[in-house]
Amino acid sequence: MTPLQLVTDMIYPRRCPVCDRPVKPPGALICGDCVNVPLKVEGRDGKTALCAKCGKPLADPGEVYCPDCARLPHLFDEGCAVFRYRSVSGALYRFKYEGRQEYAAWFGKVMADKLLQAFPERKLLERYGKPHPDLLVPVPVSKQRMAQRGYNQAALLAREISKRTGIASGEDALIRSRHTAPLRGMSFSMRQRCLESTFHAASNDVKSKLIVLVDDIYTTGATMDACSRALLSAGARGMLFITLAIGESLT
Secondary structure, X not given: OOHHHHHHHHHOOOEOOOOOOEOOOOOOOOOOOOOOOOOXXXXXXXXXXXXXXXXXXXXXXXXXXXXXXXXXXXXXXXXXXXXXXXXXXXXXXXXXXXXXXXXXXXXXXXXXXXXXXXXXXXXXXXXXXXXXOOEEEEOOOOHHHHHHHOOOHHHHHHHHHHHHHOOEEOOOOEXXXXXXXXXXXXXXXXXHHXXXXXXXXXXXXXXXXXXXXXXXXXXXXXXXHHHHHHXXXXXXXXXXEEEEEEOOOOO
């Protein structure tokens, strides 16, 4: 952190993404006492088994896929998340609906760390012939939502991940052509119908590229599938995703 940034943080202290109080010490991204409060998807012991497709914690360590992924086909190849949704639900609400854009700095840091851990060079080379992804694509929000909120939280996360990994952020690669009703509480099939023909690739710049979709939360995978369909149709080589949080299986 530069001296100017430190002075700025002392005069206008950023809020902790966990407790929402001014961060201590000044200049940090999160309070020292709060850093271990959110529950990571692999658990505090680091040994919890995860779904090989979406990265959800598995209740049965002998299983390969979570109940959702075992039952539902997906268009994305693989995904990961940092935290269990319930442990960061309050922080996510403030981030999305109460203007706490400053949370993106720490959220993006932990997501960048997770991305490099989940998709190391060797794994990507074996599967795609590429040592790293070509593009980070944030899930777009509708014009109506952008007007209400003033920002796209997924784009803020993608920018922070890009700073820390060097992977380009393609905020214009995908567009959302219409506003949809909130998906919370809907089944996977209902979400699919709601999102049908909602996302479109904005250009041919995604052709032959390995893409990582970026969003704040993963629930059923319907949004990731809808975005993947649009980008694969435009020639993308492979689809991965990373989210800050992940929900429980619906089945």
